[in-house]
Amino acid sequence: MSLPEEDLTCPVCCDIFTDPVLLSCSHSFCRSCVKRCWETGLRECPVCRKRAGSKFNPPSNLALRNVCASLLQVRSQAPVAQEEKTNCGLHGERLKLFCLVDKQPICVVCQSSKLHKTHDCSPIEEAVLDCKDELAISLKILQEKVEVLTRIQQTSAEMSKYIKSQAMETQSLIRSQFEQLRRVLWEEESARLAAVKQEEEEKIAGIKDKLKELSAEVLSLTETISVVHEQLKEDDMVLLKNFQATQDRSESNVLGSDNMSGLLIDVTNHLCNLKYRVWEKMLDHIDYTPVTLDPNTAHPCLILSDNLTSLHYSKQPSCCPDNPERFHISAEVVAMSPLGSGSHHWVVETGSNQDWLLGVVSLSVPRNGEVSARPENGFWTLCFRHGEFRAMTSPPTPLTLSKAPRQIKVQLDYDKGTVSFVDPADNTVLCAFTHTFTETLLPYFYTQSSHPLRIMPEKVLVTMLRQ
Template structure:
């Protein structure tokens, strides 16, 4: 059982015993401490003042062994700390911090060639600076952890959304193909019915022709029989009946023996059948030059199933926080990249009283709110509070004789012009001139529950003849 440290402490120096001696009064002291006390002339115990019987008191070997064991234990526990505090090369205390090599050094190291030209600072100052840097690094790393956790949550949400997106897209594809199938079935039924109708008409015609031929054949047979009988009569009888018999033979007029056109007109039904069906299907198909990209739409924008119209809802939809999406404002772009050539599309604004239309650069920020101005990569026409404005810097008010229900947007990328028209009379509302260098996207904004709708265009089929 170990003794308390106070039992191993000299009453004179208040430190662990060094070479302890034992007096007759049972008190122990360091040999050197007791000698200093007795050098004053009084040979007595410094604690109880009892006179000592011996000038050279015996060593307290048991106490000495215990104290040496304690000191040894202390030295062993302090050795690593001392090693850490001292230079491994020179054994001197590490008092400086090299700013270049980012390590503590001693004064001898500072004078060496290795660190002589390096900036150094006291360890105390370096500790504060390094702690600040580590705290900053810790914050940066923690921010990265938070960002990764957020991305991880977003990724999980996106995985679920991708599944629902795929199911919804498949459903809409099936609906459109069902509509196409229905048109094809109706067209097939109509063409089969046309063949059946022609078959019935041709069969009725053939029956009439056969009936007509049978009547003619009967008449001719009877006339032949009469002539044959007359040839058998007496000459005078034959002569008396000659005129009547001859007139009867001449009165028979045969019908047309033209048999053309009686068969079914197969060519009419099969000639370029697939092409003519496809041409007929175009009457049931809409084509829009611009299609909205739902992956860029702000959560409060509701897009139609065919991605050609949008309106604002106060109830945001549950969609992932993907980088392409506009997060701050009710915006969406189309998926049609415009990097050259001429393009146009017509938007029906109807009763919508709050909208912006035009084009935006591919690189416009999606997670921050910026003004729709040319310097920010936007070229737009705005209608708000009953007023039209060209979104220049600053915006330019426009005076129109009437409020159009449709707006035509026309871009000539190579010439660097973007124009807005009233398609009713093709009058120019406003125009931008700019040297475009980046890919553009059709741009839409609204905070109205009344929809904006991209108008379909007529599809014209042109045959090229070699």
């Protein structure tokens, strides 16, 4: 049976015995270690401090020397790689400890050195178990990160396809709207060209009528001149007898109007501020809404109109990516218009919709969790559900209204810190919130009804600035 390696280690040098000697107290040491200790003048055992014998050269411990020699021989014959794994690279000793500070296996000599003397250590066996537990936890975390990255990778691939679909649909809608504008311009151009053509025909027809009138007058005058010439050739008595009739005929040839003004085309009427007048007329064909919905935030069950001004609920969710801006839990959407300093308002037609929330929310409200629509959570809203209007305070406040408005006007005065809900039919204030706003707000919409909520357009007025 082989001895433990600790029993073959010199207590002085902490290494395998070299030429071991046996003192009278039965403790063994390397001969060179004992000699070095006794050079101080005290001939005693370095372990138990018992005085040694009078002999300066203690006897060799042959049995121990043979065992140590066998151990060193086995070590020398062991594979170098295995020795490097289990032995200290500095001292050649077995790595039996684990430094908890430096996270490295060390030998007993390393533990006594300055580098590790003050460090906490644990046995290799315990350290292996602890390290395995830590690595198992790290492995789980890494696997979870891989799963998250895999989901992100998959979402990114889906987003790439969705972006292409978005681009094609957006381009199609842009072309459609420009086509409508071009159609209006073409119709306006055609109408104005037709007006010029019509005036041209009317003016030419007037000139022709004037020419006919002038030709008739010239012919009449020519005939009268002929008659006068003939009378002048007659006898005096004949001239006198016909004088009155000739004179009356001469005087009856009265010239028509020689006024030639107004016969040309009124170019100024057709060209004066033409572009401005066309643009002003085009405003009748253009809708302006102060709030536009952001489709990238809409819950998959919300269907938005092409012009992004109305929404309704569908039980069949649309295929859209799981992007961070999107509401994932309930049928919510916000507008893309950030609301900061100043006053803002918009009107929403609720119509037959019996399940909705309208108002404003903080920019930072969570999009991937269920949050109650309360002011402390960044929501200032009016709710209509089960035939009852409620101001979404904490707790909600039921409202008693004489009639249910078909439209709701949302008014925000950011600087004064007020959010009001008004019936635009008679400007009755339904409810109001007061709060000191410190964060950017967004128009907010929620519905679980198939009947649409529609943001109403506003009339565009043109004003002229004169300097």
